[in-house]
Amino acid sequence: MVLRRVLSLLLIIILLIISYFFNTYSANYPSKLRADLISFDFDMKIFLYCLIAIFLLSTFMAAIPFRNKRYGYKFFLVFISMNLVFIIINFIGSSKQYFEKKNEYEYLLVKTKQRAESDMKTDLIKCYYFGGDFIFDNLYRDHQKIGKEIDSLTKTYGVIYINKGGAIDDISIELNNRYEEYTESFLEKRNGKKWKYKMKKEIELLKNKYKK
Structure with a gap:
């Protein structure tokens, strides 16, 4: 018992x-x-x-x-x-x-895939990121101008980076990762295998022109 x-x-x-x-x-x-x-x-x-x-x-x-x-x-x-x-x-x-x-997540996944396919057709991948933006750093001058030049540079690689702000949740991160997975092969085929490294190097050179 x-x-x-x-x-x-x-x-x-x-x-x-x-x-x-x-x-x-x-x-x-x-x-x-x-x-x-x-x-x-x-x-x-x-x-x-x-x-x-x-x-x-x-x-x-x-x-x-x-x-x-x-x-x-x-x-x-x-x-x-x-x-x-x-x-x-x-x-x-x-x-x-x-x-x-x-x-809800599965519905958003479908919408994310549709957005990725639409962006690939227009040849401009919209990559969202979260948190602060380096162009507002005190190390650089003329923030507006450097922002426009960086956008113009990334567009030559078929990419534009959009800041979604500081607030973020796990679903947003997961959907963002899926979007990058959908568009990764497209960008690699378009720009070559080491396109990210090359683009970052060009961005750094551009940023150096605006250092105080």
Whole structure:
């Protein structure tokens, strides 16, 4: 009897852990599950609050008389049952979230491929990047002019780089990577195998003209 209870409790703990990680994974799809996605500050607190609420509710319900059953038996039965309900609800919610994210991502993948194909036809690949821009660095003068000259230079390679700002999410990064995969062979065929190295070298020479 004791062994059965211990095994049941271990199974509940394992299911709770799986449930928590699946919830984290579904919330951040299509990103792979990694340490920085696990929020012990917020998500874990919600889980702990739910478990505390289940514990307190089980304590209260076990005190209700029922067929002369002992308190410990009633508490264990209610605690396990309520945890199972919590796990099932969490899995249902996480599954719904997962499929919604998956469908959205697959739709965006199709749109990204269509955009890549359209850009290849116009012979101008639009590469988006995130974060700060070197042309606003204090090392350089006449930022507007250097920006225009760099755009003109990259266009000769069939590429223009567009800054999307500092805010970024994992889906944007993934879609950006896919876009680059779709257009990589096109640019290599157009410009040669070492075109990126050659272009960067030309950009550096151009930038040197505007150094303070």
